[in-house]
Amino acid sequence: MENNTTTHAPRTAAEAVAMMKGIAYEPTKEEIRAAELEEERRKAQRAKEREEEEKRRLEEEQRALEAAARPTGLFDKLKDGLAKTRDNFVGNLESVFSGASSIDDDFYEELEEILIMGDVGVKATEEILDGLREQVKEQRIKDPMECRQLLIDQIRKQMDVGQAEYAFEQERSVVLMIGVNGVGKTTSVGKMAAKLKAMDKKVLMAAADTFRAAATEQLKEWSNRSGVEIICGAEGADPASVVYDALSAARARNADVLLCDTAGRLHNKKNLMEELKKIDRVIEREMPGAHRENLVVLDATTGQNALSQAREFASVSDLTGIILTKMDGTAKGGIVIAIQSELGIPVKYIGVGEKIEDLQKFDADAFVQAIFA
Numbered sequence: 324m325e326n327n328t329t330t331h332a333p334r335t336a337a338e339a340v341a342m343m344k345g346i347a348y349e350p351t352k353e354e355i356r357a358a359e360l361e362e363e364r365r366k367a368q369r370a371k372e373r374e375e376e377e378k379r380r381l382e383e384e385q386r387a388l389e390a391a392a393r394p395t396g397l398f399d400k401l402k403d404g405l406a407k408t409r410d411n412f413v414g415n416l417e418s419v420f421s422g423a424s425s426i427d428d429d430f431y432e433e434l435e436e437i438l439i440m441g442d443v444g445v446k447a448t449e450e451i452l453d454g455l456r457e458q459v460k461e462q463r464i465k466d467p468m469e470c471r472q473l474l475i476d477q478i479r480k481q482m483d484v485g486q487a488e489y490a491f492e493q494e495r496s497v498v499l500m501i502g503v504n505g506v507g508k509t510t511s512v513g514k515m516a517a518k519l520k521a522m523d524k525k526v527l528m529a530a531a532d533t534f535r536a537a538a539t540e541q542l543k544e545w546s547n548r549s550g551v552e553i554i555c556g557a558e559g560a561d562p563a564s565v566v567y568d569a570l571s572a573a574r575a576r577n578a579d580v581l582l583c584d585t586a587g588r589l590h591n592k593k594n595l596m597e598e599l600k601k602i603d604r605v606i607e608r609e610m611p612g613a614h615r616e617n618l619v620v621l622d623a624t625t626g627q628n629a630l631s632q633a634r635e636f637a638s639v640s641d642l643t644g645i646i647l648t649k650m651d652g653t654a655k656g657g658i659v660i661a662i663q664s665e666l667g668i669p670v671k672y673i674g675v676g677e678k679i680e681d682l683q684k685f686d687a688d689a690f691v692q693a694i695f696a
């Protein structure tokens with residue numbers, strides 16, 4: 324700058340022009356005061372605009388969250404999501420009830436075949452049919468149509484999940500979402516974050532799938548959608564260290580629930596399992612009193628494969644529940660019955676679509692009603 328008389332920043336517009344031209348200029352006190360007042364007014368205006376923008380954003384977010392939490396239409400969504408199961412699996416059962424002329428071995432065999440084909444699993448099918456036979460004998464039932472309600476009751480009995488299974492929602496808890504590649508872990512973290520936030524919980528999410536850069540980006544999108552803060556690490560970072568950071572953040576912010584996404588693919592299964600164990604240890608060490616939920620996410624469309632995946636994860640982790648996703652994509656919703664009875668681990672949530680509101684608490688009554696309605 325050519326100006327050799329001024330070393331400070333211009334205090335008024337006229338002084339700025341003078342400085343640019345290299346002319347000596349000294350504004351009056353009144354001019355300086357007027358310029359300061361003008362600057363303060365501009366700052367206040369900008370702050371107000373930012374505040375209004377933030378308010379608009381929060382209102383929009385609140386509307387989306389309320390829509391996600393609204394119970395109206397929840398049952399319709401479940402019914403829509405289970406349409407394939409209703410049309411196929413239940414449709415086939417209905418035709419046995421209406422088509423059979425008597426309750427004989429053929430009748431039971433036909434039911435058995437449909438239950439097995441509907442992915443209900445051998446053990447649960449046996450239990451359901453044994454229960455049905457007993458009731459038929461006890462109540463001296465002769466009409467196959469009368470077995471319909473009895474079968475529904477037996478199916479419901481196989482799936483009951485007590486309310487105690489959702490205690491973690493009311494406590495300080497750390498939820499680990501685990502499962503193989505592509506089953507819907509990240510999506511479920513996002514949906515659950517929105518659900519808990521709508522319940523006024525302080526939620527945090529940890530992007531502990533550092534195996535692919537895209538995984539963190541995907542969870543960031545869910546963080547935006549649900550308005551829930553996310554703790555991330557660099558690509559390739561140790562997932563346990565991301566969980567460690569997230570636990571510190573959860574403590575600092577006094578969060579109610581920390582939801583951790585994990586990787587579904589590592590170059591071998593042993594690594595994946597070791598990684599989960601390490602994350603487990605970090606949580607135990609850093610937040611020993613927290614309620615732990617290890618939820619294995621299973622894709623309902625993979626049928627019996629889902630069962631063997633759950634068994635493998637159960638061998639390395641204390642599974643506390645199951646999220647069964649993509650129920651809208653399968654005609655064999657009976658898998659939910661198989662999982663519960665074969666593994667003895669409760670299905671806590673089911674996914675019935677890709678949108679934020681498409682994760683529902685599993686309710687055996689609603690499920691049976693939705694498919695047999």
Ligand SMILES: Nc1nc2c(ncn2[C@@H]2O[C@H](COP(=O)(O)OP(=O)(O)OP(=O)(O)O)[C@@H](O)[C@H]2O)c(=O)[nH]1
Nearest residue numbers: 504505506507508509510587648649674675676677
């Ligand atoms: N139709 C339907 N699609 C779902 C559901 N849940 C998840 N998806 C879809 O399944 C695909 C995989 O979901 P992700 O959440 O990325 O699965 P992930 O387990 O995190 O996958 P990786 O991180 O690759 O292991 C996405 O296209 C989701 O939109 C569901 O309940 N219904």
Ligand SMILES: [Mg+2]
Nearest residue numbers: 508509532538
């Ligand atoms: Mg993922």
